Amino acid sequence: MFKLVRRRSIPITVTLNNPLSLSTSTPSSHTNAIIHILTSSNTFAQATSLTKQCLQNSRTTCSSLFHALTRAQLTPRAFGVLILAFSQLGLAEEALWFYKNLVSLPPLQPCNALLHALVKTRRFDSVWQVYGDMVSRGFSPTAITYGILMHCSCNQGDVSNARKMFDEMFKRGIEPTVVVYTILIRGFCNEGQMEEAERVFGLMRESRVVAPNLYTYKTLMDGYCKMGDVKRVFYLYCDLLKHGLHPDVVIFATLIDVLCKMGDLTAARNCFAYMAKFGVAPNIYAYNSLIDGYCKVGNLPEAMHLQVEMERCEILSDVFTYNILIKGLCDEDRVEEAEDLMEKMDNVGILANSVTYNVMIDGFCKSGDMDKAIEVCSRMTERKIEPDVITFSTLIDGFCKKGNTKAAMGLYTEMVIKGLVPDVVTYTALIDGHCKVGKIKEAFRLHKEMLDAGLTPNVFTVSCLIDGLLKDGRKYDAIKLFLEKTGAGWSGGKVNNSSFCSPNSVMFAILIQGLCKDGQIFKATKFFAEMRSNGFKPDMLVYVTMLQAHFQSKHILDGMMLHAEMLKMGVVRNTSINGVLSRGYRVNGYSKSAHMCSEYLMEYDIRFPDPAG
Secondary structure (H helix, E strand, O other): OHHHHHHOOOOHHHHHHOOOOOOOOOOOHHHHHHHHHHHHOOOHHHHHHHHHHHHHOOOOOHHHHHHHHHHOOOOHHHHHHHHHHHHHOOOHHHHHHHHHOOOOOOOHHHHHHHHHHHHHOOOHHHHHHHHHHHHHOOOOOOHHHHHHHHHHHHHOOOHHHHHHHHHHHHHOOOOOOHHHHHHHHHHHHHOOOHHHHHHHHHHHHHHOOOOOOHHHHHHHHHHHHHHOOHHHHHHHHHHHHHOOOOOOHHHHHHHHHHHHHHOOHHHHHHHHHHHHHHOOOOOHHHHHHHHHHHHHOOOHHHHHHHHHHHHHOOOOOOHHHHHHHHHHHHHOOOHHHHHHHHHHHHHOOOOOOHHHHHHHHHHHHHOOOHHHHHHHHHHHHHOOOOOOHHHHHHHHHHHHHOOOHHHHHHHHHHHHHOOOOOOHHHHHHHHHHHHHOOOHHHHHHHHHHHHHOOOOOOHHHHHHHHHHHHHOOOHHHHHHHHHHHHOOOOOOOOOOOOOOOOOOHHHHHHHHHHHHHOOOHHHHHHHHHHHHHOOOOOOHHHHHHHHHHHHHOOOHHHHHHHHHHHHHOOOOOOHHHHHHHHHHHHHOOOHHHHHHHHHHHHOOOOOOOOOOO
16 A cells, blocks of 8 residues: 555655545545545555544535545545445434435445434434435345344334335345344334244244344343343343353343342342352442342342442442432432432532432422422522423422412423423322312313313322312212213223223222212212222222221121121231221120220220210
């Protein structure tokens, strides 16, 4: 190459220090010569590397560079180097401009690089337009090309088209690579189509040409993690060991994460320790998963110990580590300690993000300290982090729980002025707050506004409205709303989940308790039956409410039958239930039964006042 450089009288220093000299508005003769020399020789990779270095420092426009190189009569291969360089630098627009202005089709590698750059910049329509143009000009796609096109289809959410491209490969006699197989598997996993993902995995095994690698297994394992199929996750782990693959830190971190989400911290810790057997050192993700697992089960001392252990191993805590620990402390109502940890985070140079601030705001709101919550929000703004929908919704909910709907509505107005769109959580908090202070009319106005905005109320929104109506003495309106929103009838049939909001146990409990309080025991009994027919197990409060209502209505036999059913269902006998039974039997003249219940209560030295006395 240096002989060629000397033959053209180009100084060696130009070649080594600034090969293309593209710092001016138009390329020099040196530029043209070196591009031609590098691409004419067998140094295509070096040509691309040097071109990239120069393009990064260039102020030359695509148009001026193109016209200068055209005048120099460079080959399509030389232009291909520029397309490849632009593509690898992430300059898809520039690469596409050069491609469109070429008469001849560039070589295969630049074509694939351009398609890949367009996918990375999410210019999906351009991908298919350029590919169609390439094929019309005689381009023959390779396995790499198909992999890029399948990746594009999956990013567009069109995994069926990715499968179509995969099948087209086979028809053309092109053998898919492990990357191509894995792209399609990931596409199906992202769509929750695990059977299809397994089918492709099976084809890969049957091909005997390519074998799944760790990334393929990781992709499938992630898919099953999202589906909650832990058994299959561990089957795949055993399968990769069986086929001679050694799990890396990513595989172990996935296993630890899924075990923590299951709440099996013992198994997660054993898996963490097992990494050493394979000579795998834990990474920040593995530690964070384990720390998060311990925080979720309320074992903060162990979570804190793990952070110390992690930093002893020279793995520094990141913003996710601190966010996990801060949330753990807030969940335990230790907000002052959480604030101290946030200050420590700042001292060690880790910048708090919107998640950190939102967690702290939520912590203070739940503890009822709205002044501190607002203070944290102000600090957030001072740090140039704009409050988002989560921030406003959290503060609105906090003020609503304190009964301060005026402040909540003020925040709602500010939120809208800032251009933030309230979501279902925002409206539900406002509706709940207004229902709790008896402002039912305003609650339903907000409900209408929510519907007009195209939002669908969830089960919590409906529960708040039902609770508000019952507290306002409008039991028939509450029942009507329940039936309208859930589609639940009196037949004991299952709710049509596709057309209505599926009721949960909380909604049923609110309705049953409200009706019992109003003396509507027959209606409450029907909803109690509906609750169980929909697969919900009544909690202790619902049972106690129903028992009290039966005894107050003199339905002694119904109360006895419900008590017998509770025993049959394995409901643990406790002081609340026995207190209701003892009082109910005594008031209604069943002294023997009342005495039996009282004996249980005397063990705990519990006495209930005689209502007659």
